[in-house]
Amino acid sequence: MAQETNNTEKKSQGTGPGTKLLIGEFLNYRRIWLLSFVLTAAFAIIPVIFFAVLDYNLTQRSLENDAEARASRLASNTWRSLAFFLDERKNALNYVVQSNSFEQLENTPQLTEILDFLHESFGGFTDIGIIDATGVQKAYAGPHGLAGRNYKDQQWFKDTMTHGISVSDVFLGFRNVPHISIALRHTTPDNTYFIIRATIEHQLPKILSEVKTSGNGDAFLINARGVLQTPSHYFGNVLEKANIALPLATEQTRTMRITLENRQDLIAAFRHIPDTPFILVVLKSQKEIMSPWHHSQVTLIQYLGISISVVLLWIWAVTTYFVRRLQLLDRKRSKYFHMAEYENKMASIGRLAAGVAHEINNPLAIINEKAGLIKDMAHFKEELKKDTRLLETVDVILASVKRCSRITRQLLSFGRQTQTAPVPLILKSVLDEVLVFLIKEAQLKNIFIDIDVPDDLPQVVGNRGKLQQVLLNIVNNAFAAMPKDGRLSVSAQKTDDPFVRLDIRDSGCGISPENLKHIFEPFFSTKTNQGGTGLGLSITYGLVQELGGRINVESKVNEGTTFIIYLPTTTQKEE
The missing domain is CATH 3.30.450.20 (PAS domain)
Structure with a gap:
């Protein structure tokens, strides 16, 4: 049986700035989710990255400054040792010449x-x-x-x-x-x-060789012309010219960064030794000095990546939860809107049916009165009493009037179902009231209707209008799913529980297993291109719940579908 299924959320056909968030009746939830996720992630992650980069740069700069300070302290301590060595020998010579x-x-x-x-x-x-x-x-x-x-x-x-x-x-x-x-x-x-x-x-190189420069560091003397006074690890042997920019002579230790021809970065500390032509140079490899920081840097990046991943995962979960809640609320809103619209339509149809029935009843009363008058006159006039054809015609007219009256009464009954409190109902009577409106369609499609509802079946308790709507929706769907020469079977039986089981079985096309689990979801429909709204079975499901019953469905493709409805025989308490 072809089911009414939810017209699933329509997807946006464009991604440009002109794409609207509202598509048809539904919001474009995919774009809402994407915007929410991106904006929330941006506001959450950008500060994290900003402060991480700031902390990274500050820490790196602090370590570089500390490395420069250590190089400067080493140069200051070393020049003092050299100056003391030379002054000591000057004083020794002065003592010799004085004595x-x-x-x-x-x-x-x-x-x-x-x-x-x-x-x-x-x-x-x-x-x-x-x-x-x-x-x-x-x-x-x-x-x-x-x-x-x-x-x-x-x-x-x-x-x-x-x-x-x-x-x-x-x-x-x-x-x-x-x-x-x-x-x-x-x-x-x-x-x-x-x-x-x-x-x-040989004393000066010996003194400098004892300087703890660590790793690929270097300490050497150079004069103002750039000529090496002691051997250098980076620039060569004594008396070779070193390609290095020297600062101006000051009484303070100067530090700067230099880059060798092989692209190696060094931290250099310079100190002019007073009363000598020597400039002390202490070099430290920036790569080796910063190597502990580089190891910490990898760990920092790993922690930052883990933190961002956790934040993104949390934002994804929260955004998904709220967007799904928004989608559910929007679907409920649309569902109730359509239900209200449907109720108004049914009420309008009921009022129209009542009006038509009332208008038909007037001429039917006249026809019935005149036909009865003719029949009475026939009893008083002998010539008319012998006209059997006339009497048969009057009887046919009266029978037709009676039949029309029964139909108008059913229309009035269908249009006046306004009671809200549950009342006892005869299931077979309600079923007959519904089928009377569908009998013509059944005849056009040559659909055979088989009804098996026992007369001694217990009365069900509920709202007549809601029960009529449930049966009308299911039978209408059954007719739509069946081709010509189909068969509709309606059977009812009492259960051990205080319920009556009603089975409505058709010989239609059936429902695939993947669609069967979505059959009662709002707006899920396989007939959207044929004008289906996907609300019929959803409304039916809600009405059965309101009646205090429950509804199930069984179906096989190309074999047919069976709706199983359990209706209460006593008033059910709401949980």
Whole structure:
């Protein structure tokens, strides 16, 4: 049997900005859900992402600043160690020249003893020499045999004669070994000058090698011209030119970020060592410094992803719940609207039927009166009494009037079902009242109607109009589902419970299993292209519930459908 099914929610045919949210009678719930989900998710997730990015950047910047501060502290501590080392040796030379005369210092054995004393007391001295005002080395103690060498053209000699003391750049000199010199100018009592000079070859790289730069860090000395004074892990060996931008000389440690040719980022701390040509450079690999942060970054992103997923899942569940509730309420609203419209239509039909019946009753009364008058006259006149054809015609007229009167009474009865309180009803009588309106359609389609309702069946309790509407809807659907020469069977029987079971079986096309479970849902219909609203069976289901009964359906495709209705024989209490 073809069922009335819900005209499911119509889908939007466009996705552009002009697409309306209201389509026909129903809202476009898919778009409402999408807008609600997107807007709610945006308002919930954007602040989370914003603060996560803000926290990420602040933490990263804080770690970078901390890395710069650590590099700066390391450079400050290291330059102090270097400055102390050089000052210590300057003071040692000053002590030597103050406690010995030029003649004593000019004595090579005496000078050798002084060098041994400096080795034992301070260490770090390679050799020591005494140079007169002309630049000639008068005395020398050390491994290179440089006595008699003339240094008047050496830069360190000129600086010492000008400033009184000098610490030289790293240079090769006559010995062809990288070294620095510390020289002091001393004035004798007879106002002549001489210079005491000591050299250091390997101490500065040794001191810097002990600096804890960690990982791929580096610490080295460079002069203002960019020439390496100690070996560098990144820029090469001593006296090689390093391609590095140096800050201006200040009394503060400066930090900056530099990028090598191999795209490696470094944090560099620079410090000019006072009274020397040296600039201390401490380098730290930014990648290694930030590696703990990068591991934390992965964890942060994972937690952020999990948090966003949980938020999205929650928003999806809440949005789906509320949109479904909205859809259900909208369907109920539309259902009740159609039910009210249907009730008004039925009431209008009832009033129309009552009016037609009333108007027909008047001429029927006249016809009945006149036919009765003719029959009475026939009894008084002999010539009419013998006219059998006339008498038979009058009887036919009276029978037809009686039949028309019965039909008009049924119309009036159908149109006046206004009682609200349940009353006892004879099921067979109500069924006859409904079938009288469908008998013509049954005759046109050659549908055979088989009624098996026992006379001793208990009366059912309910509203006559609602029961008529239930039966009318089901029988109408049965007629629509059956082709010509169909068969409609109506049977009723008493049950063990206080109910009467009414079976309405047709030989129609049947209902598929996937549609059968939606048969009583509002607006679900397989006949939408034929004008079906999907409300007939939904209204029928509601009316049966209002009568205190229940309704089931059984169907097989191409075999037919059976509606099973249980109607109460006593008043049922509402739960």
